[in-house]
Amino acid sequence: MTGSPRTLAIRAGRLFDGERAVGPGMVLVQGGLITGIDTSGAPPPADSLIHDFGDGVTVMPGLIDCHVHLSLDASPQAMANVAIEDDDALLRRMELASTRALHAGITTVRDLGDRRFLSLRLRDHLAQNSIAAPRIVAAGPPLTTRGGHLAVMGGEAEGADELKAAVHMRAMRGCEVVKVMASGGATTSGSRPHDAQYGQKDLHLIVDQASEHGLSTAAHVHALTSIVDALEAGFDSLEHVTFFTAEGVASDQRLIEQISQSGTFVSLTIGSVPNSGKPPPAIAQRLEQIRANAARLCSAGAKIVLGTDAGLSPGKPHNVLPYALEALVDLGMPPDRALHAVTAVAADACGLHGLKGRLAPGAEADLIAISGDPLKEISAVHNVVAVYRDGHLVVDRRLKTETSMTA
Numbered sequence: 001m002t003g004s005p006r007t008l009a010i011r012a013g014r015l016f017d018g019e020r021a022v023g024p025g026m027v028l029v030q031g032g033l034i035t036g037i038d039t040s041g042a043p044p045p046a047d048s049l050i051h052d053f054g055d056g057v058t059v060m061p062g063l064i065d066c067h068v069h070l071s072l073d074a075s076p077q078a079m080a081n082v083a084i085e086d087d088d089a090l091l092r093r094m095e096l097a098s099t100r101a102l103h104a105g106i107t108t109v110r111d112l113g114d115r116r117f118l119s120l121r122l123r124d125h126l127a128q129n130s131i132a133a134p135r136i137v138a139a140g141p142p143l144t145t146r147g148g149h150l151a152v153m154g155g156e157a158e159g160a161d162e163l164k165a166a167v168h169m170r171a172m173r174g175c176e177v178v179k180v181m182a183s184g185g186a187t188t189s190g191s192r193p194h195d196a197q198y199g200q201k202d203l204h205l206i207v208d209q210a211s212e213h214g215l216s217t218a219a220h221v222h223a224l225t226s227i228v229d230a231l232e233a234g235f236d237s238l239e240h241v242t243f244f245t246a247e248g249v250a251s252d253q254r255l256i257e258q259i260s261q262s263g264t265f266v267s268l269t270i271g272s273v274p275n276s277g278k279p280p281p282a283i284a285q286r287l288e289q290i291r292a293n294a295a296r297l298c299s300a301g302a303k304i305v306l307g308t309d310a311g312l313s314p315g316k317p318h319n320v321l322p323y324a325l326e327a328l329v330d331l332g333m334p335p336d337r338a339l340h341a342v343t344a345v346a347a348d349a350c351g352l353h354g355l356k357g358r359l360a361p362g363a364e365a366d367l368i369a370i371s372g373d374p375l376k377e378i379s380a381v382h383n384v385v386a387v388y389r390d391g392h393l394v395v396d397r398r399l400k401t402e403t404s405m406t407a
């Protein structure tokens with residue numbers, strides 16, 4: 001082997017670099033990495049391979065869903081199924097789920113709760129067999145109390161010794177994030193979202209242990225008290241953030257401002273496939289107030305990302321993220337900020353700063369091409385015509401065929 005790999009020049013009428021619109025222009029890719037962005041109108045380097053998407057297309061970093069469950073099958077019985085299915089059957093389904101996400105332009109997913117570390121097995125399986133799939137950032141089974149929310153996934157741990165051991169095991173296995181069910185949840189019978197599962201002392205211990213092992217932390221927090229405790233404990237991301245109380249939903253502008261000033265990532269679980277059934281009653285009754293708080297978090301300048309909970313129910317298949325983006329814009333966020341949230345900000349939330357979520361030299365070339373202009377009309381994110389993973393074209397719905405130009 002001699003020489004360096006050939007440069008791929010991806011051209012489009014618009015580029016979104018993870019922060020703002022640039023272009024028309026060209027993304028240069030070599031060896032799976034972005035080597036340059038050219039908006040000068042100069043011709044591509046000699047001997048490049050050219051993928052020209054034309055003027056009507058936007059090229060941008062691949063989308064990032066910060067909260068999915070590849071092991072949940074998005075059926076009405078998702079929770080029951082994950083409890084009974086054997087590992088091999090579950091793995092096959094997880095592979096399909098990851099492919100489904102990829103085809104919607106989702107090139108990174110953060111799996112915040114699998115059963116028995118199957119997302120790590122999936123990650124190895126995909127890599128060994130060169131199967132195109134999103135980059136998977138994995139938590140393994142979420143830490144939960146005995147019989148607590150999502151205990152079916154096998155992550156029960158209580159008390160300092162068990163919690164320490166649980167974090168240690170996740171680090172040894174190769175997880176990148178520790179997920180904690182700080183409060184109860186709406187989809188586990190007997191669990192109440194407005195109740196805390198862990199107190200502040202336990203949450204502090206989990207954050208300390210995780211940071212000792214170089215792992216990031218994500219806290220599932222519906223309960224108002226759990227939001228306060230997880231924020232105080234220093235979790236990297238807060239999931240759902242619905243402000244549940246026994247009576248309904250709290251409206252606490254001071255806490256919203258505290259969250260926003262803390263720099264903690266706020267992972268909003270909004271959006272679902274239209275006409276896909278109702279959310280659980282506890283959520284449905286509170287939906288308008290949950291949305292109002294989410295809008296307040298957005299306008300207060302919180303570091304918003306999207307975590308769809310894909311897999312949880314029929315409204316949340318593994319390709320649901322584009323709908324969540326529309327929901328975010330519905331809350332009042334301008335399209336460019338919403339696209340920033342699911343690219344550059346989301347990459348940071350996943351511990352992939354500089355690697356994902358931006359069109360920038362040195363970043364991995366996970367890119368999507370969208371027909372239309374999602375910066376003007378966010379619904380264009382449903383029209384993904386091509387997906388690149390590490391510089392490889394893995395989904396191609398173009399009408400034109402690629403051209404090759406020699407010098």
Ligand SMILES: [Zn+2]
Nearest residue numbers: 067112113309
């Ligand atoms: Zn979840």
